[in-house]
Amino acid sequence: VPRLDPVGLALVVVLGSLALSAVAAGALSARARRRRSAASLQAIDFVRTSFTSRMVRAEPLEALLREVVEALRDFLSLDAAELWIVEGSQLRLHIADPPREAPPVTLSPGLETVILNARVSGRPWAQTWIPGLLASKPDAWGLRVAPVSHAGKLLAILVTARHHRADRLADEADEILDELAREVGVGLYRAGLDRALQATLEQLRRQAGELQASRARLVAAADAERRRIERNLHDGIQQYLLSVSVKARLVERVGTSDREATNKLLGELVDEIQSALVELRALGHGIYPPLLSSSGLRDALSAACRRVTPPAELEADGLGRYPVEVESAVYFCCVEALQNAAKHAGPVARVSLSLREIGKRLQFEISDSGPGFQVGQGAGAGLANMRDRLGAVGGSLAIESSPARGTVVRGEVPLPAS
Ligand SMILES: Nc1ncnc2c1ncn2[C@@H]1O[C@H](COP(=O)(O)OP(=O)(O)OP(=O)(O)O)[C@@H](O)[C@H]1O
Numbered sequence: 536v537p538r539l540d541p542v543g544l545a546l547v548v549v550l551g552s553l554a555l556s557a558v559a560a561g562a563l564s565a566r567a568r569r570r571r572s573a574a575s576l577q578a579i580d581f582v583r584t585s586f587t588s589r590m591v592r593a594e595p596l597e598a599l600l601r602e603v604v605e606a607l608r609d610f611l612s613l614d615a616a617e618l619w620i621v622e623g624s625q626l627r628l629h630i631a632d633p634p635r636e637a638p639p640v641t642l643s644p645g646l647e648t649v650i651l652n653a654r655v656s657g658r659p660w661a662q663t664w665i666p667g668l669l670a671s672k673p674d675a676w677g678l679r680v681a682p683v684s685h686a687g688k689l690l691a692i693l694v695t696a697r698h699h700r701a702d703r704l705a706d707e708a709d710e711i712l713d714e715l716a717r718e719v720g721v722g723l724y725r726a727g728l729d730r731a732l733q734a735t736l737e738q739l740r741r742q743a744g745e746l747q748a749s750r751a752r753l754v755a756a757a758d759a760e761r762r763r764i765e766r767n768l769h770d771g772i773q774q775y776l777l778s779v780s781v782k783a784r785l786v787e788r789v790g791t792s793d794r795e796a797t798n799k800l801l802g803e804l805v806d807e808i809q810s811a812l813v814e815l816r817a818l819g820h821g822i823y824p825p826l827l828s829s830s831g832l833r834d835a836l837s838a839a840c841r842r843v844t845p846p847a848e849l850e851a852d853g854l855g856r857y858p859v860e861v862e863s864a865v866y867f868c869c870v871e872a873l874q875n876a877a878k879h880a881g882p883v884a885r886v887s888l889s890l891r892e893i894g895k896r897l898q899f900e901i902s903d904s905g906p907g908f909q910v911g912q913g914a915g916a917g918l919a920n921m922r923d924r925l926g927a928v929g930g931s932l933a934i935e936s937s938p939a940r941g942t943v944v945r946g947e948v949p950l951p952a953s
């Protein structure tokens with residue numbers, strides 16, 4: 536048995552205990568590594584299975600992102616996990632665990648390129664490029680920042696910070712952050728496409744609505760135009776032809792017995808046919824009766840009063856010129872009422888028309904001494920046209936009729952302030 540001197544024995548003991556502690560330390564670090572890689576696998580697993588598949592199933596991205604940040608904090612035992620999202624030319628703190636407020640970081644194109652091309656980086660990098668991220672993260676904490684991008688576009692950054700085992704954070708976090716940043720990038724990119732698609736759909740829907748509305752307006756305008764032509768034919772040309780037919784009947788009755796009267800009537804007939812032609816031409820151009828547009832209500836209605844048989848009396852002093860829609864509404868209403876009197880009040884009835892401006896209103900009144908409205912007489916288009924015309928310019932119509940006192944048609948139209 537070899538003899539060991541005390542010094543040799545002490546050396547063996549020291550070496551032995553060193554070897555033992557080395558074995559123990561090795562065992563410990565292997566356990567820590569296993570724990571770390573288990574956590575890392577768990578985190579990556581979460582990203583690959585849970586986050587990715589739920590993103591494919593189009594679950595609300597906002598909730599998923601919140602889960603990502605919270606899960607990241609849990610898996611890596613972090614003190615802070617944050618997601619900053621690019622909005623226009625700013626980087627905004629979107630989700631923070633624990634919650635906190637932070638001012639946005641302005642992204643110059645240069646800074647965007649720097650972040651886009653960076654790998655997962657640490658505190659010195661953040662200190663240089665995005666110092667705003669360091670607020671609420673003391674110097675002693677480890678920090679990792681991962682850019683989130685897709686298709687060459689910076690979309691966000693993930694930030695992790697931890698105070699215990701601060702020096703180990705890079706080893707534990709970078710692989711996970713890298714993978715997570717890729718998946719979050721795809722998610723954010725798709726969400727951006729979805730938003731753009733939604734905006735396009737929304738725009739298309741709006742345009743379809745506008746198109747439908749404009750089609751409805753076109754149809755309405757075409758209808759209104761057709762009604763306008765109908766009204767103008769009825770109130771204009773038809774009135775001339777009516778008068779022509781009344782006079783032709785008179786010519787027929789007078790015959791050759793009174794040559795002078797017949798010639799006078801024939802002369803009037805020629806004039807009225809000429810006037811009808813002029814009006815027809817004007818209507819074809821969408822123009823109102825030429826005399827109305829050139830000389831106004833008084834002159835145009837004076838001519839209309841002379842035209843009807845028997846001629847009507849006119850009282851219209853102190854009238855001015857009015858907006859074209861007011862003049863045409865009043866003119867055509869008066870002409871229709873005059874024609875109604877000529878048609879329905881009988882050949883011996885006295886007919887008069889008066890117009891006046893009172894306050895800010897233009898009033899007219901056509902009265903005849905005929906038999907009044909007869910029960911059971913069918914209604915034509917004339918009265919409805921009058922109401923439509925006056926209604927369109929804010930006016931109104933009232934009719935009083937009785938066998939004893941004949942018929943009075945009253946209408947009024949508000950005049951514009953100036
Ligand atoms: N001054 C009047 N005296 C007696 N009855 C009238 C008078 N004005 C209108 N009427 C009656 O009211 C009805 C409706 O008048 P309206 O002007 O709407 O139609 P119309 O003159 O018969 O036909 P249209 O004007 O379409 O050529 C007339 O048919 C007539 O019976």
Ligand SMILES: [Mg+2]
Pocket residue numbers: 871874875915916917918
């Ligand atoms: Mg009529």
